[in-house]
């Protein structure tokens with residue numbers, strides 16, 4: 001018998017994707033360089049089948065010993081899903097597949113967090129050997145197992161071939177409510193609802209969209225962390241009390257997966273000492289690079305995404321613990337921590353501030369995707385992108401439904417802040433946002449993301465910015481010229497600052 005799809009790389013993501021595909025009645029051939037991982041995947045399939053699917057007796061996953069064996073077991077044109085670390089390993093497997101006899105109409109799908117430009121290059125490089133396709137995956141281990149958000153891009157022929165599998169394995173959203181349909185049981189996939197996958201566009205676009213998803217993820221996480229520090233260090237709430245506040249916030253407009261897990265993390269006691277676990281976790285943040293790529297891309301293309309960049313910097317500052325310890329002895333701050341008149345009132349203001357900052361950072365991410373799409377000639381459908389982020393992915397949040405609706409009403413929306421619902425929401429809540437930022441500043445508690453999000457909001461609502469003085473400075477030292485407010489755009493002027501101070505049209 002022939003198998004529907006080959007999964008190469010059986011780490012956490014690969015194994016769970018393979019099991020998810022098998023649950024959706026597709027037959028999987030699986031391979032990993034580490035034979036133990038192959039065995040582990042096959043055994044897990046068997047255990048789950050015996051427990052949950054008693055009527056099925058045949059194994060749904062075949063463990064392969066090598067790539068040649070895998071290729072011989074697959075239906076043609078073959079579909080191969082790669083779940084290996086981004087970078088050199090992807091090319092390593094592609095090379096091995098060529099050696100093993102892959103054919104030109106076979107499809108190889110990279111599901112890792114690859115750099116989008118690498119994906120563009122790979123589609124070209126392997127075009128004679130096979131169809132290189134990509135599909136960015138969000139949702140971590142549980143998402144991969146029971147329904148991730150999938151961002152496929154590349155040739156439409158390849159997409160048409162894999163679309164039914166992708167729709168089956170993706171997370172599902174209730175079409176009426178826009179909320180995730182969650183079911184975490186092996187052998188029993190969610191079949192109703194709207195699947196969180198859509199064809200994003202040409203090669204690289206899916207990975208770009210996932211990269212921006214991750215940039216937003218970095219900012220969203222950091223925003224929640226800043227709120228935690230304000231409540232814990234500032235107001236003196238215990239970790240568990242902050243967890244309670246987050247649980248309450250999670251019932252309202254801040255409802256999101258990241259808020260939910262943050263509450264859970266804060267309420268967890270350390271199994272070793274009994275102290276709040278969060279206080280036993282070293283405050284040095286790791287990163288694998290996708291947030292950094294987002295910030296770099298925003299700088300390269302000239303699209304402001306300050307909150308995403310600040311989130312990357314916040315992780316960097318966190319790693320410099322010994323410098324922070326030294327400077328703590330040298331630099332003074334306010335004598336008292338934050339001062340608030342009424343604790344509950346401040347908590348409510350912070351909730352509004354967090355909502356505003358979150359909208360601001362999503363606005364930055366969507367604007368970045370729009371600018372890059374224009375540059376690359378991609379036709380990105382932002383309503384669809386917001387839709388497939390409503391479930392399965394790490395940044396899933398109730399308010400993605402409002403983003404979906406905003407783009408459904410106006411697909412050309414230049415900036416999310418222009419959508420009625422967000423313009424009104426932020427205008428109503430901006431006062432509380434300012435209280436949160438100023439309280440943090442006066443209390444000496446860093447809140448780089450909440451503040452930079454506000455600076456973004458204020459910059460975009462400013463008709464006049466001090467760039468006039470900046471242009472004057474540039475013209476002064478470098479004769480870089482400036483345009484005049486009373487002359488047609490594009491007309492350049494220079495003043496002879498160091499001599500006769502005459503004005504010249506250049």
Ligand code: 6PG
Pocket residue numbers: 113137138139140214217286287288289290291393394
């Ligand atoms: C997802 C996540 C995932 C990412 C991790 C780790 O959407 O499932 O974005 O792809 O790799 O969250 O990212 P960092 O190690 O950079 O925090």
